[in-house]
Amino acid sequence: MDSDFGIPRELSDLQKHRALYEPEIPPCLQGTTVRVEFGDATTAADASGSHTISRSFPHTYGHPLAHFLRATAQVLAAQIITEHPPFRVGIVFCGRQSPGGHNVIWGLHSALKIHNPKSILLGFLGGTDGLFAQKTLEITDDILSTYKNQGGYDLLGRTKDQIRTTEQVTAALNTCRALKLDGLVIIGGVTSNMDAAQLAEIFAEAKCPTKVVGVPVTLNGDLKNQFVETNVGFDTICKVLIISHMFWSLVMLRNDFYAYCGKTNVDYIDHLTIVGLMGDVGSIGCRLLRQNAMKFLIDDVYRNPGPLQFDGPGSDAKTVTLCVEDQDYMGRIKKLQGYLEKVRNIVKPGCPQDVLKAALSSMASVTEVLSVMSAPSFNSQTLI
Structure with a gap:
C-alpha cells in the first residue's frame, strides 16, 4: 500500500472529531513507576503439545508470566522499578491493516517518553521491506498529530506479511544489531505474531539483546486467550x-x-x-x-x-x-x-489465476446479494 511516511495530513471534520478521543490507560500502566510480579512458567494451551513446543522454542518456552500491578496493589514479591534508562525501540506494521495500528505507535511513543525523554522510537517504512532495508522514521509528537485515532497503516505503510525465510530473518537480525535496538515491536495478526515468536527464539539463540514483542492487531478477532480478551481493532x-x-x-x-x-x-x-x-x-x-x-x-x-x-x-x-x-x-x-460483457471478455480460458479468483469471489457475493434482495421478505422492509 502507499504510505504518507509521516507527512502531516488534512483531516476531515469527522477525523478531527475522532482525534479528540483520549484512550483510557489501565491503572497498572499509569505513572512512571513499574510494578511487576513474575508468576508461573508459560505452558502450552494443549498439554499434549508442550514437549513439541519446548523443543521448537528451547530459549523462550517456559519463561515466567509477568503481571503488571496497579499502585495500590499489595504484593510482597513484586519488583518495583523506578529508574528507566533510555531505550531504542523499532516498530513495524505487518499483515493486513486494521483499526488501532496508529494508536499502538502513539501509546508506545508516549510510554517511552514518559519513562525517559531520551528514548527513541523508530518506525520502519514500508513494512517488513523497510525492516530488512533499515529504512526508518523517528516518531515524534508532530508526526503523530494527524494519525492519532485514525485508521489505516499509512503512517509507516506495509508490504510483505512475513519474516520467515533465512534471508529475511538474517536481515531483521542485522537491522536490530546495526540500529542497536533494545526492542522490536511487530504489529499484526496471527501470521505476524507467529513470526514474532520465531524471531524472538532466533534472537535469543543468537544472543541478540533486542527483545521481540508481538502486538495482536487484526480485524478477525482470532487472537485471544485467557490473557488477551480480544485483539486490537x-x-x-x-x-x-x-x-x-x-x-x-x-x-x-x-x-x-x-x-x-x-x-x-x-x-x-x-x-x-x-x-x-x-x-x-x-x-x-x-x-x-x-x-x-x-x-x-x-x-x-x-x-x-x-x-x-x-x-x-x-x-x-x-x-x-x-x-x-x-x-x-x-x-x-x-x-x-456492459459490465457483464466485460467480465466475459476478461475471464476466459488462459486468464491469470488471480483474475479468475477475484471474479469468482465477486460474482458469488453479487449472487448472494441479489438472492437476498429478490426475496419477498426483503421488499417488505421499511425504506428510508
Missing part, C-alpha cells in the same frame, strides 16, 4: 469499519454498488443493506452520506447491532435499511449488461 470493526469499507469501496470502484450484510456472513451485524447506482463521488447518495457522515455513522448505523449489544438510546431499535435510488432504470440495465 476488532471492536472498531464490529461497530464501524465494515460499513465505512463499503462506502470507500463504492468511491474507489465508481460503479453500481449493492452491499448486504446478514447474520449468515457477518455475525456481528444483523442487517445493513445499501442499494443504488452511484456513478461518481458527487452523486446524490455519496453526497448525502458524506455531508451527514457523523450523524449517520454515529446515530443511525449502530441502532441494530445484533448479538453485540451497545448501550445508549436506540439500542433496541429495529433494522434500518438505507436505499438510494436512481430514476434511470433502463440506463442502469444497459450499464449492467
Whole structure:
C-alpha cells in the first residue's frame, strides 16, 4: 500500500472529531513507576503439545508470566522499578491493516517518553521491506498529530506479511544489531505474531539483546486467550469499519454498488443493506452520506447491532435499511449488461489465476446479494 511516511495530513471534520478521543490507560500502566510480579512458567494451551513446543522454542518456552500491578496493589514479591534508562525501540506494521495500528505507535511513543525523554522510537517504512532495508522514521509528537485515532497503516505503510525465510530473518537480525535496538515491536495478526515468536527464539539463540514483542492487531478477532480478551481493532470493526469499507469501496470502484450484510456472513451485524447506482463521488447518495457522515455513522448505523449489544438510546431499535435510488432504470440495465460483457471478455480460458479468483469471489457475493434482495421478505422492509 502507499504510505504518507509521516507527512502531516488534512483531516476531515469527522477525523478531527475522532482525534479528540483520549484512550483510557489501565491503572497498572499509569505513572512512571513499574510494578511487576513474575508468576508461573508459560505452558502450552494443549498439554499434549508442550514437549513439541519446548523443543521448537528451547530459549523462550517456559519463561515466567509477568503481571503488571496497579499502585495500590499489595504484593510482597513484586519488583518495583523506578529508574528507566533510555531505550531504542523499532516498530513495524505487518499483515493486513486494521483499526488501532496508529494508536499502538502513539501509546508506545508516549510510554517511552514518559519513562525517559531520551528514548527513541523508530518506525520502519514500508513494512517488513523497510525492516530488512533499515529504512526508518523517528516518531515524534508532530508526526503523530494527524494519525492519532485514525485508521489505516499509512503512517509507516506495509508490504510483505512475513519474516520467515533465512534471508529475511538474517536481515531483521542485522537491522536490530546495526540500529542497536533494545526492542522490536511487530504489529499484526496471527501470521505476524507467529513470526514474532520465531524471531524472538532466533534472537535469543543468537544472543541478540533486542527483545521481540508481538502486538495482536487484526480485524478477525482470532487472537485471544485467557490473557488477551480480544485483539486490537476488532471492536472498531464490529461497530464501524465494515460499513465505512463499503462506502470507500463504492468511491474507489465508481460503479453500481449493492452491499448486504446478514447474520449468515457477518455475525456481528444483523442487517445493513445499501442499494443504488452511484456513478461518481458527487452523486446524490455519496453526497448525502458524506455531508451527514457523523450523524449517520454515529446515530443511525449502530441502532441494530445484533448479538453485540451497545448501550445508549436506540439500542433496541429495529433494522434500518438505507436505499438510494436512481430514476434511470433502463440506463442502469444497459450499464449492467456492459459490465457483464466485460467480465466475459476478461475471464476466459488462459486468464491469470488471480483474475479468475477475484471474479469468482465477486460474482458469488453479487449472487448472494441479489438472492437476498429478490426475496419477498426483503421488499417488505421499511425504506428510508
